[in-house]
Amino acid sequence: MATKKKAKRKLIAVLVVLAIIAAAGIGYSVYRSTRNAGEKTITVGLVGNADDAIWDAVQKELDNEKAGIKIEKKAFQDGIYANQAQANGELDLTAFQHYAFLNQEKSEKGYKLTAIAETYISPLNLYSKKYKSLKDFKSGDKVAIPNNATNTGRALKVLDAAGLIKLKDNTKTNPTVDDIAENPSGIDIELNDPASIINLLPDYAAGITNTNFIIDAGMSADDALYQAPIDTNNKSFKPYINIIVARSDQKDNADYQKVVKAYHTKSVADAINENYKGAVVPVFKY
Template identity: 80%
Template sequence: MTTSKRTKAKKNLIVILFVLAVVISGIVGYSVYRNIQNNGGTVVTVGVVGNSDDVIWEAVQKELDNEKSGITIQTKAFQDGIYANQAQANGELDLTAFQHYAFLNQEKEQKGYKLTAIGETYVSPLNLYSKKYKSVKDFKAGDKIAIPNNATNTGRALKVLDSAGLIKLKDNTKANPTVDDIAENPSGIDIELNDAAAIINLLPDYAGGITNTNFIIDAGMSTEDAVYQAPVDANNKSFKPYINIIVARDDQKNNAAYKKIVDAYHTKAVAKAITKNYKGAAVPVFKY
């Protein structure tokens, strides 16, 4: 057998093994799901974005197990929350836990989703990151800064730039300001809208970027890497639209199992998991 044929055969074998692994994984997952149901348990699927909240949901599961609730949580990760909301609206997910009030309200207004918040989780800030600079004072005219392109996080990111002194908004109390609401740009930076999940990968091609904390954690970074951190105050009413929430479909908002999950989330152990996981960058907003 020639070298090229051996190489081709090896590649084909790898593909076959990969496909088998996916199939077996699906069979095992379905088998576990059926076993839980057959034993009288309840499986609740929760849509999340990225994997940064995994340890938090493990803590929630531990609380449910301690209570012998019979509830098993299965998280399903999405790259973009838009698809998670779509999946939930279509009945493919039971709950979601990735978005804040402002994003949910925007989705409901634009797409008519029958979704509602059934519990609050934490406030997570947007910060300014850079691979090029060490301080916000280093930014200069012509530098490109990437910010999220969805309306609510665009507004939050602009408020961060306003707080950092790089731009000045006409009204920094407006819920969702846009680039048209920029009154002054003393730093001369160029602001470009991008997909939130891709922003970290744009550095260092961009001078800076602002994105959600879960993408920072997933990238192996820390909020301490930020060149500017926006102040976090969970008691500030202006933060209300940006409080993260657990969401159910309207017709399931009083589901008893979902209520137990929210109660398990609102415990001291989960609050500690949030603080430890996010190193204080995310602030639990629930009482326990």
């Protein structure tokens, strides 16, 4: 009889413990739901996944500040579609383009989008899986460059700086192939989708594309055959500084400014430097 009573007491004790655990679990779920309900989700359009670590650092800063903001990253293959989605109200912010690209998009499509912060400057470099030196290029070699107007111009400036071509005016903001004065190397320049250029390298002599696509492909800026020098104090680089963009009627949104404040911190600058191994240069003060 005593044994039965003892077993019964143990069973009751176990049930009490289970009830406490269940109550705690329910309490935490209610707390989490309440906390999440108070959070504001801000969707940020990116191109590729190269900046994920940077935006994770931004989220950490927001959490440390108890800002009540959750960043939701949405990756696009092409910035044209990201801008379209933002203009249609599907995104709150974008963070993939520079001033020149944004201004071109606004001019062509009438988007009411505004830069609310600067992030970093990313060079376009020349990559090759065929050659080790600029001296190796020969007449008829195919070189792929981006097909959007602003990056076409930047890529032509890289080829000019590398000595493969000579532009009529290398200070022009957006030169085109019609602005090529001389082609001493005899290369054939072909315009391609920036995201596809890395995959073309086995068949092309070389290619120029954005650093984020290089990172996404598991490569490094150090793999470049030719790296264009960066000078953040040079005003000619201003059009190519990357920016965070909002719809114009939301440019003063208080929550967006919290995101900017979180981005413009040392920890995010460190994340940029670590993520891009010095190939991308933060331009903000912190």
